[in-house]
Amino acid sequence: MAEAESIIGTPEVGDDAQPESAAPRGRRRIVALLVVALLAYLLDFGSKMLVVAKLEHQPPIRIIGDLLKFEAIRNPGAAFGFGEAFTIIFTCIAATVIIVIVRLARKLYSLPWAIALGLLLGGALGNLTDRIFRSPGVFRGAVVDFIAPAHFAVFNLADSAIVCGGILIVLLSFRGLDPDGTVHKD
Template sequence: MQTAPGASLSDAAPSPTRARRGLLAVLVLVAGGVYALDQVTKALAVDHLSSGRVVPLLGDVLQLRLIRNPGAAFSFATGMTWVLTLVAIAVVVVVVRSSRRIGSLPWALALGLLLGGALGNLTDRLLRQPGFGRGHVVDFIAYWHLFIGNVADVAIVAAAVLVMVLGARGTALDGTRTGGRRSHRG
């Protein structure tokens, strides 16, 4: 490998440690951005929407409608808020532990989306009424009268789709592809 005059081999490509730090920075920035956007939009929804009021954005397709959700998607597990709190904590722990092995940009984006979304809804479960660990999640984005969610939910779904695509492509968390070869793009 040839280098430019005055350049060393270490200038040619980032070290694995530097590359991993860059991927971790992407993960943290995405997670922080999702978390901040989720919390700001929930605060705006609580301040500007009243329960029962519908604000059409795209007719019946997309609306703003405030609810406080004690369960998961589609009102699943409404009486088990504390279990959902524990699941969210487990997701955060798994993402943080997994981040040490991250080796591709798409995985950094997926884990950042998942972490930011999980932390957004976990904050509601920990700090909102009716009490610690049992708080109701603020949902306000209504889709086709099918379900109502929030920015954290959008990020979690986007992360799930990205993880499925990465799995279908055979891209492992460390950036290797099925068959052991390394993928720099994911």
């Protein structure tokens, strides 16, 4: 064994070789990403199922007076009802985001990035599920929105996950933390 190590050599500090613990650490970050994504997706999916079953075609439920209510809305467009005629484009964008996150996950060694990307992935999958499977048809479906704050757009838990993931990514970028765990100072 010692002879093999002397022939092969052991990596010195500063070598480009990844430490042995990097692979398990990277797998743990991928697991964290997937757990966060699954949790965000299931919360969104379950809430939408409940809204469709109990709240659709019913009067809104006031949660905090006129400040916050639950009201079932079908949104074929993007945020604020923008782009109703472009549902297929939003579907393609969501699918692209999912593919990019999956590809980026291979180089993921940062837990905060895993959480941020997990939120984005779960939210994108939640809204993509609506766009694929809800009426009026495949890849043209309307997203179920139900959280209606006063003087603001109606949204859902997938939208919340996407926004929280996006904010976290901006904060991580400002702090100089990269998805691979390195910190850079500009």
